[in-house]
Amino acid sequence: MTERIFRPPKLIYGSGIVADIFPTDVPYAVATMPVPWDLVRGRTTAQAPTAVIMTSDMSMESLEKAAADVPPVDVVYGIGGGSSHDMAKFIAMKQGCRVIQVPTMIGGDAAVTPTIVIRQEGRVTSIGYVPVEQVVVDFDLIRTAPPELVTVGACDALSSITAIWDWRLAADLGLETWDDDLFRSALSVIERLRAGRYEIRERTDAGIRAIFEAFVVYAEMAHTLGGSRPEEGSEHFLAYNIEYISRRGFVHGQLLAVCIAAMSYFQSNHFDQTMSLLSDMGIPVDLEQIKVTEEVFIRALVTLREFVRQSDYYYSIAHHRDISKDEAVECLRAIQGWGNRVKQGACSLRS
Ligand SMILES: [Zn+2]
Secondary structure (H helix, E strand, O other), X not given: OOOOOOOOOEEEEEOOHHHHOOOOOOOEEEEEOHHHHHHHHOOOOOOOOOXXXXXXXXXXXXXXXXXXXXXXXXXXXXXXXXXXHHHHHHHHHHHOOEEEEEEOOOOOOOOOOOEEEEEEOOXXXXXXXXXXXXXXXXXXXXXXXXXXXXXXXXXXXXXXXXXXXXXXXXXXXXXXXXXXXXXXXXXXHHHHHHHOHHHHHHOOHHHHHHHHHHHHHHHHHHHHHOOOHHHOOHHHHHHHHHHHHHOOOOOHHHHHHHHHHHHHHHOOOOHHHHHHHHHHOOOOOOOOOOOOOHHHHHHHHHOHHHHHHOOOOOOOHHHHOOOOHHHHHHHHHHHHHHHHHHHOOOOOOOO
């Protein structure tokens, strides 16, 4: 998976800053959805954009059509969650204009990364790369989102817990080179998130900032490495398989929470500690919440090896071993056991 990687964007932090971000002298477009656009529009007196693109499904056809409807602009703003950010990057790629991202939730790292992701025939596919110039992190704006649509963003960096394990496996087998410096910086990102876990849970300025700073570190690593190895492993591949089987999209971080838990279980990689960390951050690890049935989850685990072999994914535990149905059920029960204890309030390290 060698990618063309650009330098990470400049992040601007503050409360109420969205009021002053729009240009006064150049044409601009907005890629968004009705709820985030209403939120942002109500907070600024800037001139109206040249075009407002409402993001719907992220099929290639919709993207092409939307981009064709946008007159030439100087800059496009992606306002909302991952789909709006990807749409903004797509329009910028077509026009060669600048991109500024304005997250109103944190479902994953799409605001920071250059990758444009869509789903084709049920598979998550990247279709291009565009450097993001700026990410405007308006704490108050982000706190208007439902709490779990902010905290789950951390999962797109906590994926390192299982991704690094996979990388080590590949290196031990002589399939990939190992980079001790990158390994140490990935570990320190996880440590910083762990240290900020209650700030993340409460969605304080520091907690929200910690999540974005983790994304930036990984974007820098991707720039150095030319790929996303330290943060993308079997947990992401399981997520892609669940999407493939379900034939629909998810809030990326919500799905990743379940997948990080599952793969840490199969890696025998600090499963209890990982569940405890997610719980402390207020991140649910819950199939019901993401409307994935037990049957689909088990099928995704059992077919994972076959699924990863059909794509150009990094070597991982998913390639390394089969998962039997009995093992998949055991993993599911282990996750559910934790979920029940969390619901009873018994597991938080804080209490
Ligand atoms: Zn991700």
